[in-house]
Amino acid sequence: MSGGPGSAPRRRRARRARPTPAAVLVERLAVLVGAGVAPSRAWGHVGAVEPPGPIRRLAEVVALDGGDGVAVSDSLVSWLDTRPFEGAVDADGHERTWRQVACAWRVAETSGAPMADCLHSVVSALRSADEARRDVQVALSGPRATATVVLALPPVGLLFSLGLGFDTGTVLVGTPIGWACLVGAAGLVTVARRWNARLVRAALPSSRVPGLRPELLAVALSGGASWSSGLAVVDEAIASCGVGAASPGTRGGAGPVDESADRVEFHRCEAVLDLSRRAGAPAGLLLRSEARELRLEARTAAQAAAGRLGVTLMLPLGVCILPAFLIVGVVPLVVSLVSSTAGSW
Secondary structure (H helix, E strand, O other), X not given: OOOOOOHHHHHXXXXXXXXOOHHHHHHHHHHHHHOOOOHHHHHHHHHHOOOOOHHHHHHHHHHHHHHOXXXXXXXXXXXXXXXOOOOOOOHHHHHHHHHHHHHHHHHHHHHOOOHHHHHHHHHHHHHHHHHHHHHHXXXXXXXXXXXXXXXXXXXXXXXXXXXXXXXXXXXXXXXXXHHHHHHHHHHHHHHHHHHXXXXXXXXXXXXXXXXXXXXXXHHHHHXXXXXXXXXXXXXXXXXXXXXXXXXOOOOOOOOHHHHHHHHHHHHHHHHHHHHHHHHOOOHHHHHHHHHHHHHHHHHHHHHHHHHHHHHHOHHHHHHHHHHHHHHHHHHXXXXXXXXXXXXXX
16 A cells, blocks of 8 residues: 555645646757657657656656657647646646647647747747736735735724723624624625635736737748648637637637637738738748737736736725724724713713
8 A cells, every 4th residue: 555644645735736837848848859859759858857747747648649649739638638737726827828839739730830940939928928927926916915914904903992992892792783793894805805806816917828829820831831721720720729719700718808819819910911911021020020019018918907906906995894894893892882881871
């Protein structure tokens, strides 16, 4: 029988550990493939140095499937369909990121583009998206700390009234007015916590890589595909890998915000291709420039949302927390004061 009393907690910690960032693994693969290592063998080498966890299992599965002639993108998608990141920190974000990697790999496989160049493009996009998310996390640390302190105001109000010598505890637990105060304050604090969490989630950027479509289209064109076939290859890869909507009006795995971003990228790709046709300029360079611009715009929008959060978090304070503070800290104090005054008469 294997495992001791501490083996189950260790397994739980392993499941909840943060997996290796996709950009790190993909960059290692790009270096190995660029050095002439076959993709399936590259996955095996990368997996051998990974700590136990979902990423190591991913590399082992892809390497094993590659030995049987299975395409890397097909192996990635099949593995992701098993929900391997369940229980990990930001499981949905990791899955979405790896689906985008599978999508880029499929574009390179289908179009015949140089795999190492494709992977380096993906690494650049992933690192840019990661940097944007880190910037937003840093910007959100202040508002999050403020929200945590503010949520502690109602208990502080109760302790303050007790410290003044008033029997507010007896009023809260022993009178109908006190029960109503406790229920009302608990409801307001619960609403404020959920409201705060919703505001913070809305300010966080999604795991979607901005500029993915023009970046993938540039990869497809570098493999010798025509514009129409390149667009078809990218659409098919995005749809089959479960990344999002394949084209405007179709629905994939994306939510409303991501679908809108897909639509914007689709139209901007068309505009870049039209510019390339009119001017006779290389479409690939223009598409990569457009992808960088889209990532910059997304980063700026995320930072602006984080900046607005410091103001919008004041709404739960005024609507929920301050009334809860008054209900728990002031109303019982007044009731206790009136009761003691009436008793003295």
